[in-house]
Amino acid sequence: MLHLISPLAISDGPVASGVCKAIAHEFRGLWSNAGQVDALEGLANQIASKGFWREGWIAVRQTRIYDGEHMPADIRKRLTALEESLRPKDLVDKVKGVVLGSGRSVDLDDLDEVENDDYEGAMVRMNQTVESLGRDVANDDEAFKTLLLSLVRGGSRVPLFGVGLGSSTEKPYEIWHALKTEFSASDKPDTGLMGGFLLGLQKLDAVLADKMLDEAVEHPSVGVYFPHLQARIVVDKNGLKRLHLALELGKADITQYFALAHGLASDDIPGPEFRDLLLAIAKKPGGLTVALEILSMRLFANGMDKKEPVPEAAEAGRVLLDAFEFHAKDARSDREDRELGSIVKVSLAGEEGIPIVRRIVRKLMIAVGRYDIHAYAQDDLVMGLLHVHPSVVLDEAFSGDEKARAKAVQAFVDFQRFRKNPVGVVPDDVLLGWCDVDPAVRYPLMAASAGLFKRPANNEPHEWLPLASKLLTKAPDPHAILKEIVRRLRPWSWSGSLATQLEGRLKLLEQLPAGHGPQIADGLNKAKSDFQEWIAKERRNEAAESRERDSRFED
Numbered sequence: 001m002l003h004l005i006s007p008l009a010i011s012d013g014p015v016a017s018g019v020c021k022a023i024a025h026e027f028r029g030l031w032s033n034a035g036q037v038d039a040l041e042g043l044a045n046q047i048a049s050k051g052f053w054r055e056g057w058i059a060v061r062q063t064r065i066y067d068g069e070h071m072p073a074d075i076r077k078r079l080t081a082l083e084e085s086l087r088p089k090d091l092v093d094k095v096k097g098v099v100l101g102s103g104r105s106v107d108l109d110d111l112d113e114v115e116n117d118d119y120e121g122a123m124v125r126m127n128q129t130v131e132s133l134g135r136d137v138a139n140d141d142e143a144f145k146t147l148l149l150s151l152v153r154g155g156s157r158v159p160l161f162g163v164g165l166g167s168s169t170e171k172p173y174e175i176w177h178a179l180k181t182e183f184s185a186s187d188k189p190d191t192g193l194m195g196g197f198l199l200g201l202q203k204l205d206a207v208l209a210d211k212m213l214d215e216a217v218e219h220p221s222v223g224v225y226f227p228h229l230q231a232r233i234v235v236d237k238n239g240l241k242r243l244h245l246a247l248e249l250g251k252a253d254i255t256q257y258f259a260l261a262h263g264l265a266s267d268d269i270p271g272p273e274f275r276d277l278l279l280a281i282a283k284k285p286g287g288l289t290v291a292l293e294i295l296s297m298r299l300f301a302n303g304m305d306k307k308e309p310v311p312e313a314a315e316a317g318r319v320l321l322d323a324f325e326f327h328a329k330d331a332r333s334d335r336e337d338r339e340l341g342s343i344v345k346v347s348l349a350g351e352e353g354i355p356i357v358r359r360i361v362r363k364l365m366i367a368v369g370r371y372d373i374h375a376y377a378q379d380d381l382v383m384g385l386l387h388v389h390p391s392v393v394l395d396e397a398f399s400g401d402e403k404a405r406a407k408a409v410q411a412f413v414d415f416q417r418f419r420k421n422p423v424g425v426v427p428d429d430v431l432l433g434w435c436d437v438d439p440a441v442r443y444p445l446m447a448a449s450a451g452l453f454k455r456p457a458n459n460e461p462h463e464w465l466p467l468a469s470k471l472l473t474k475a476p477d478p479h480a481i482l483k484e485i486v487r488r489l490r491p492w493s494w495s496g497s498l499a500t501q502l503e504g505r506l507k508l509l510e511q512l513p514a515g516h517g518p519q520i521a522d523g524l525n526k527a528k529s530d531f532q533e534w535i536a537k538e539r540r541n542e543a544a545e546s547r548e549r550d551s552r553f554e555d
Contacts, residue, residue: 002023002030002036002039002040002043003039005019005022005023006039006043006046009023009043009046009047010043010046010047010050020047020053020055020056021055023043023047023056024053024055024056024058024059025055025059027040027044027056027059027060027062027063028059028062028063028066028067031063031067031079032063032067032071037075037078041078041082044056044060044082044085044086045082045085048085048086052088052089052092052093052096052097053086054088054096054097054100056086057083057086057087057088057097058097060079060082060083060086061083063079064076064079064080064083068080091133091136091137091140091143092143092146092147094133095133095137095143095147095151095161096147096150098126098129098130098133098157099130099133099151099155099157099158099161100147100150100151100155100157100158126157127160130157130160130161130164131160131161131163131164132164133161133164134160134161134162134163134164134165134166134167134168134196134200135164135165135167135168136164137161137164137165138164138165138166138168138169138170138175139168139169139170144165144175144178145178148178148179148182149182149186151193152179152182152183152186152189152190152193153186153188153189153190154188154189154190154191154192154193155190155192158190158192158193158196159192159193159195159196159199159232160196161193161196162192162193162194162195162196162197162198162199162200163196163197163199163200164196164200165193165196165197165200166196166197166198166199166200166201166202166203166204166209167200167201167203167204168200169201172201172204172205172208173208175197176197176212179193179194179197180215180216180219180221180222183221183222184220184221184222189221189225191225191228191229191232192232194216194222194229194232195228195229195231195232195233196232198212198213198229198232198233199232199233202233202234209233210238213229213230213233213238213239213242214238214242216229217242217245217246217249218245218249218251220251223246223249223251223252224251224252224253224256225252225256226242226246226251226252226256227243227246227252227256227257227259227260228256228259230242230243230246230260230265231259231260231262231263231265232263232265234268235260235265235266235268235269237273240269240273240277243257243260243277244277244280247280247281247284250284254281254284254285254286254287254290255286255290257281257287257290257294258290258293258294260277260294261290261293261294261296261297261298262297264301266294266297266298267298267301270310271310271311271312271313272312274298274310274312274313274316275312275313275315275316278291278294278295278316278320279291279316279319281294282319282320282323288320288323288324289332289336291316291320292320292324292336292339292340292343293335293339295313295316295317295320295339295343296338296339296342296343298313299313299342299343299346300342309346313346313347314346314347315347316347317343317344317346317347317348318347318348318352318353318356320343321340321343321344321347321348321356321360322356322359322360324340324360324363325363326363326364326367326372326373326378327372327373328372328373329373329374329377333377334377337377337378337379337380337381338380340380340381340384341380341381341382341383341384342380342384343384344357344360344381344384344385344387344388345384345387345388348384348385348388348389349388349389353388353389354389354392357385357388357389357392357393357396358392358396360381360385361385361392361393361396361397362396364378364381364382364411365396365397365404365407365408365411368407368411368414369407374414375410375411375412375414375415376414376415376416376417376418376420378415379415379417379418379420379422382415382422383420383422383425386422386423386425386426387425387426390425390426390430390431390434391430391433391434394434395434397411397412398442398445405445408449409445409448409449412448412449412450413448413449413488416451419454419455421450421451421454423449423450423451424450424451424465428466428467428470431446431450431467432470432471432474434446435471435474435475436474439475439476440476440477443471443474443475443476443477443480443481444475444477444480444481444483444484446467446471447468447471447475447480447481447484447485447488448484448487448488450467451465451467452464452465452467452468452485452488453465453468453488453508461504461507461508462504462505462508463508463511464508464511464512464513468485468512468513469512469513472485472520478519478520479519479520479523482520482523482524482527483523485512486509486527489505489508489509489531490505491505497538497542498538498542499535499538499539499542502531502534502535502538503535505531506528506531506532506535509524509527509528509531510528512524
């Protein structure tokens, strides 16, 4: 095979690059398992004679790292020599080999060896190498010009390279001008090099770095990506002014401000300024979603650091939550539900949160009733609301006439899809206290809506939750509760044998805790009998279907 593709790999044709990548991808297997050492060695050296072959160098390193100790000594020696031959020799090749990507991300093991499972040490060595290369390029004009186009397109190590570049240059404004020019000309620009450069330059001249950022806000090309660029730098007082100016100018699409949610970009902004920035973002079309993500990520970071959120974060959360409108499912829906749930717990816990909770629940019930959204996609939000104000949520959800309450029951059942149980965050005594306000109506509602049983683990049978027994004991009409329990036991979806599913539910019914008196004994026995008849019927149907399938097969 290699002798057929070798001419293509070393040609000047358009397919050469792709062929070389394919050879690198298969190198380890061909060298270690296919007995192609001689052919590979010769071809690799031919390819390398035309210029640095980054993919090949990485493939040879991988092969030595993972397979070298199991090779015969002479083969390992040849592999090591080939690696040395392919190793980047000059500064440009070193940057291409270590810093720049090749259409795929490169694992740490690919570019630095891990000794004694010391991944942290290997990462430190790699970071030192990348930053050092940036410092070297800062003092080599020709290398900078050669690499600039590729560097502006980004890569995971490019920002750290930029730090080295910015912290060592003696001509910062010349480099800045070149960065802006190349950024404007690139079809796929990335802010990584610029951001790293400015971060490094801050160590030398913070005033000049600020001046360059001021220029970037209004620059016709860089301004389009400015929020991403600012997020790579410390967002200080001047950074906040620039972000507000960027919002006023409107050069950057509002989605660019998602960058402020990540990499700790917003975590140190003082409370009042953080609140004002969120509200300014939220006022822009499409900005509410962005502001919610920025806030939720800061709250997540606070939790990880065991820090109390600033009061202004909760204040902003109340405004954002009150403005939120439910919408059709999109790519962010699951994430958005988690964000809303986390913000609710921080922002709506006090008395000032009660009116907002009521309005959110009202909007939720309307949206579910119109089939604008699926109730089960809002489980984290509902869990958060129930966590802070359970009685308020239940009051609002089950207000209205009998038809409205029936819709609310279905919504609460849907919340429990995928083994979720939002009502489970509320203590049983709180749920029972809510029921006691209007026992005849609310006890059956609770039996119809709350989680009553669950699987303790995957593939294990269902078990009763304590709430089921408590409802039967305290309800003024235990027959109504039993009726709802039996209804809930009927599977509404299943795979495989329905009869088998029903047998599991019958077993659960037989385990219903005793002690509820003879008043439900007749109803309980009737329910068991109905399940037994249903199971027998389904077994007959399944047997008949099986015979029919076998008959068709034999025909």
